[in-house]
Amino acid sequence: MPRAWNFSAGPATLPEPVLRKAQSEMLEWRDAGASIVEISHRGPEFMEVAAAAEGALRTLLSIPDDYAVLFTQGGATTQQALIPLNFAAPGQPADYVLTGHWGKTALKQAKPYVATHVSATSEADNFRSIPARDTWQFAADSAYVHITANETIHGVEFRDIPDTGEIPLVADFSSSIASEPVDISKFGIIYAGAQKNLGPVGISVTIVRRDLLERDGQPRADIFDYRSQLKAESMLNTPPTWNWYMLGLNVQWMLDEGGVEAFAQRNARKAQLLYAAIDGSNGFYRNEVEASVRSRMNVPFFLRDEALEKAFLAESKDAGLLALKGHRAVGGMRASIYNAMPEAGVQALADFMRDFAGRHG
Amino acid sequence: MPRAWNFSAGPATLPEPVLRKAQSEMLEWRDAGASIVEISHRGPEFMEVAAAAEGALRTLLSIPDDYAVLFTQGGATTQQALIPLNFAAPGQPADYVLTGHWGKTALKQAKPYVATHVSATSEADNFRSIPARDTWQFAADSAYVHITANETIHGVEFRDIPDTGEIPLVADFSSSIASEPVDISKFGIIYAGAQKNLGPVGISVTIVRRDLLERDGQPRADIFDYRSQLKAESMLNTPPTWNWYMLGLNVQWMLDEGGVEAFAQRNARKAQLLYAAIDGSNGFYRNEVEASVRSRMNVPFFLRDEALEKAFLAESKDAGLLALKGHRAVGGMRASIYNAMPEAGVQALADFMRDFAGRHG
Numbered sequence: 001m002p003r004a005w006n007f008s009a010g011p012a013t014l015p016e017p018v019l020r021k022a023q024s025e026m027l028e029w030r031d032a033g034a035s036i037v038e039i040s041h042r043g044p045e046f047m048e049v050a051a052a053a054e055g056a057l058r059t060l061l062s063i064p065d066d067y068a069v070l071f072t073q074g075g076a077t078t079q080q081a082l083i084p085l086n087f088a089a090p091g092q093p094a095d096y097v098l099t100g101h102w103g104k105t106a107l108k109q110a111k112p113y114v115a116t117h118v119s120a121t122s123e124a125d126n127f128r129s130i131p132a133r134d135t136w137q138f139a140a141d142s143a144y145v146h147i148t149a150n151e152t153i154h155g156v157e158f159r160d161i162p163d164t165g166e167i168p169l170v171a172d173f174s175s176s177i178a179s180e181p182v183d184i185s186k187f188g189i190i191y192a193g194a195q196k197n198l199g200p201v202g203i204s205v206t207i208v209r210r211d212l213l214e215r216d217g218q219p220r221a222d223i224f225d226y227r228s229q230l231k232a233e234s235m236l237n238t239p240p241t242w243n244w245y246m247l248g249l250n251v252q253w254m255l256d257e258g259g260v261e262a263f264a265q266r267n268a269r270k271a272q273l274l275y276a277a278i279d280g281s282n283g284f285y286r287n288e289v290e291a292s293v294r295s296r297m298n299v300p301f302f303l304r305d306e307a308l309e310k311a312f313l314a315e316s317k318d319a320g321l322l323a324l325k326g327h328r329a330v331g332g333m334r335a336s337i338y339n340a341m342p343e344a345g346v347q348a349l350a351d352f353m354r355d356f357a358g359r360h361g
Numbered sequence: 362m363p364r365a366w367n368f369s370a371g372p373a374t375l376p377e378p379v380l381r382k383a384q385s386e387m388l389e390w391r392d393a394g395a396s397i398v399e400i401s402h403r404g405p406e407f408m409e410v411a412a413a414a415e416g417a418l419r420t421l422l423s424i425p426d427d428y429a430v431l432f433t434q435g436g437a438t439t440q441q442a443l444i445p446l447n448f449a450a451p452g453q454p455a456d457y458v459l460t461g462h463w464g465k466t467a468l469k470q471a472k473p474y475v476a477t478h479v480s481a482t483s484e485a486d487n488f489r490s491i492p493a494r495d496t497w498q499f500a501a502d503s504a505y506v507h508i509t510a511n512e513t514i515h516g517v518e519f520r521d522i523p524d525t526g527e528i529p530l531v532a533d534f535s536s537s538i539a540s541e542p543v544d545i546s547k548f549g550i551i552y553a554g555a556q557k558n559l560g561p562v563g564i565s566v567t568i569v570r571r572d573l574l575e576r577d578g579q580p581r582a583d584i585f586d587y588r589s590q591l592k593a594e595s596m597l598n599t600p601p602t603w604n605w606y607m608l609g610l611n612v613q614w615m616l617d618e619g620g621v622e623a624f625a626q627r628n629a630r631k632a633q634l635l636y637a638a639i640d641g642s643n644g645f646y647r648n649e650v651e652a653s654v655r656s657r658m659n660v661p662f663f664l665r666d667e668a669l670e671k672a673f674l675a676e677s678k679d680a681g682l683l684a685l686k687g688h689r690a691v692g693g694m695r696a697s698i699y700n701a702m703p704e705a706g707v708q709a710l711a712d713f714m715r716d717f718a719g720r721h722g
Contacts, residue, residue, distance in 0.1 A: 002389070006394065008401050013395065026387065027384065033363070033683055034369075034374065035380055037375065037562075037607075038367055041372065073435045077597070078434070078584055078598075081584050081585060109584055112580040112581055112582055113582070193598075195599055201600070201601055201602055202434065202563045202604055221442030221472075222469055223441070223442050237435075238371065240434075240562055240601065240604065241563075242561055243563055243604070323400070
């Protein structure tokens with residue numbers, strides 16, 4: 001089949017111009033005499049690719065100079081283990097706000113290293129909301145407060161940056177980074193796996209306020225040490241070069257398309273289109289998330305008649321709409337509509353949903 | 362420039378048919394309607410790719426059933442931190458045999474977690490040899506003995522598997538895995554970053570005797586736990602899918618080319634060709650490694666007249682021979698001649714070396 005509209009939650013659809021560029025350079029990168037994936041990470045060619053990617057990312061996200069950028073392996077989950085190791089003393093308290101599956105994963109990774117403290121959780125209502133900031137309770141001497149900016153499975157997204165005062169705010173931005181302007185100076189640490197909005201899986205980005213790197217943390221291998229990684233320019237060992245190169249192509253594509261301001265507008269229109277199709281279906285479809293914190297990136301929805309799920313998935317696939325099955329943790333359907341998903345794709349999905357509801361309603 | 366003979370130590374040259382296949386599938390993988398890098402790791406398409414890669418690797422390396430295979434991120438250096446965490450009690454002794462730079466790296470990563478004990482080291486002779494097995498001293502209650510099967514920088518390779526009795530032998534095979542038949546049952550753990558003989562950087566392979574997974578190890582995040590990774594089929598979080606796919610294509614290519622027996626013969630001829638060019642140069646070139654442990658994968662060499670190094674690098678590049686500069690830790694030159702380097706490439710290098718010596722000798 002030809003390329004379809006791909007609503008996968010991550011790994012996710014990539015911009016076609018980026019794939020075509022990577023395809024054209026697969027055997028020879030510029031005049032290197034080899035593919036970018038075959039050459040030394042320490043040679044001038046790849047060093048240029050790496051530096052250009054960081055420069056473009058700094059421009060795209062308006063990263064202040066007093067923030068370091070690390071490119072790492074192991075995905076966001078590895079960062080969730082490394083953050084307590086680097087920024088908390090052994091057994092020091094650290095606060096976690098739980099608004100979905102991934103917040104719980106972050107909590108789990110930290111447990112061996114810190115006295116985790118749940119400041120607030122919306123688990124009692126199945127993660128359909130975000131607890132009001134004034135209900136959050138912080139532990140004394142807390143190392144940081146961790147939030148998940150956007151919950152990919154539950155479709156819940158912070159629409160305001162919570163004020164945590166003197167306690168550094170740490171945020172998992174895996175599924176919403178670069179989707180709209182964000183004031184990075186409000187955060188201590190932002191981290192994100194690349195495979196939703198930044199490129200291919202296999203590389204992650206961690207943005208750290210430099211003064212936090214002065215914390216001693218706790219005993220750890222050098223490869224787990226952010227200071228060592230920063231000193232080595234994220235090349236303490238061989239980095240995932242192709243993934244880094246692809247991230248750079250993606251970020252440049254986002255700049256060429258108008259940057260985060262342009263994507264914020266597109267993404268708002270896309271989300272509006274899809275939630276309107278759901279809310280206007282007279283209950284044929286439903287999304288249960290509190291309206292004020294509905295995700296602009298991941299839209300989970302359920303069919304009133306569960307028996308129609310199989311038909312919905314089969315017919316949508318036939319219509320060229322891929323990967324709409326919801327995560328097994330919640331069931332139902334889910335459409336992920338990251339930056340690389342064009343408005344035309346979301347329109348096609350909304351049209352299909354209306355048509356399907358008309359035929360089966 | 363067109364594709365040249367690329368002697369990079371890693372990331373390293375890949376087989377051209379593999380690159381062409383990846384290029385042809387970059388926008389659409391079979392009938393998936395998307396690239397392999399854009400689809401869910403838990404969908405049937407990628408699950409098939411992942412399983413096929415493991416199956417092919419098991420066939421290629423004759424991995425016994427009582428060994429598990431893990432596909433992980435973070436490179437060999439991360440494995441060097443995870444091995445003590447998973448297989449040694451806190452502060453338990455573990456033995457390290459040092460035969461070059463990478464053995465020292467392994468030792469460094471382990472230090473925060475175990476009582477590291479250097480059983481033997483050839484550092485006093487600048488890592489030009491391997492200490493005789495009967496000189497090795499093991500700590501009492503040692504968790505394992507770690508060796509580096511092939512030292513990529515120093516060009517020193519174990520040509521026999523040392524017998525460590527009841528203490529499990531752990532080996533970093535990053536730069537020589539799949540280069541010849543190896544009896545895996547002699548090892549407790551074999552690990553390797555992919556970027557020399559197995560594919561692109563960004564994915565590693567760890568082969569573990571299953572009974573060792575019953576060890577408690579020490580407190581660690583779930584993402585650092587081999588048992589959890591095995592239970593999740595190396596998908597505790599999103600794996601680097603493109604890198605895994607490329608590894609599978611590379612392994613299948615090695616099987617199609619005749620497997621490790623065929624590569625052992627080719628690699629012996631390639632190494633012979635290059636060492637003969639060095640040894641037959643009347644001292645114009647020299648390799649200082651003890652002949653019995655010279656690496657078949659990485660051939661470091663020096664020019665008698667260091668002032669000619671710049672000319673050697675410039676002229677070799679003009680002749681289509683790339684990345685011959687030695688590692689900064691030892692200087693001089695180095696040619697890495699992994700499985701994907703054809704005999705014709707090594708012949709071209711040997712011819713160039715004779716010609717260069719003739720003109721400058």
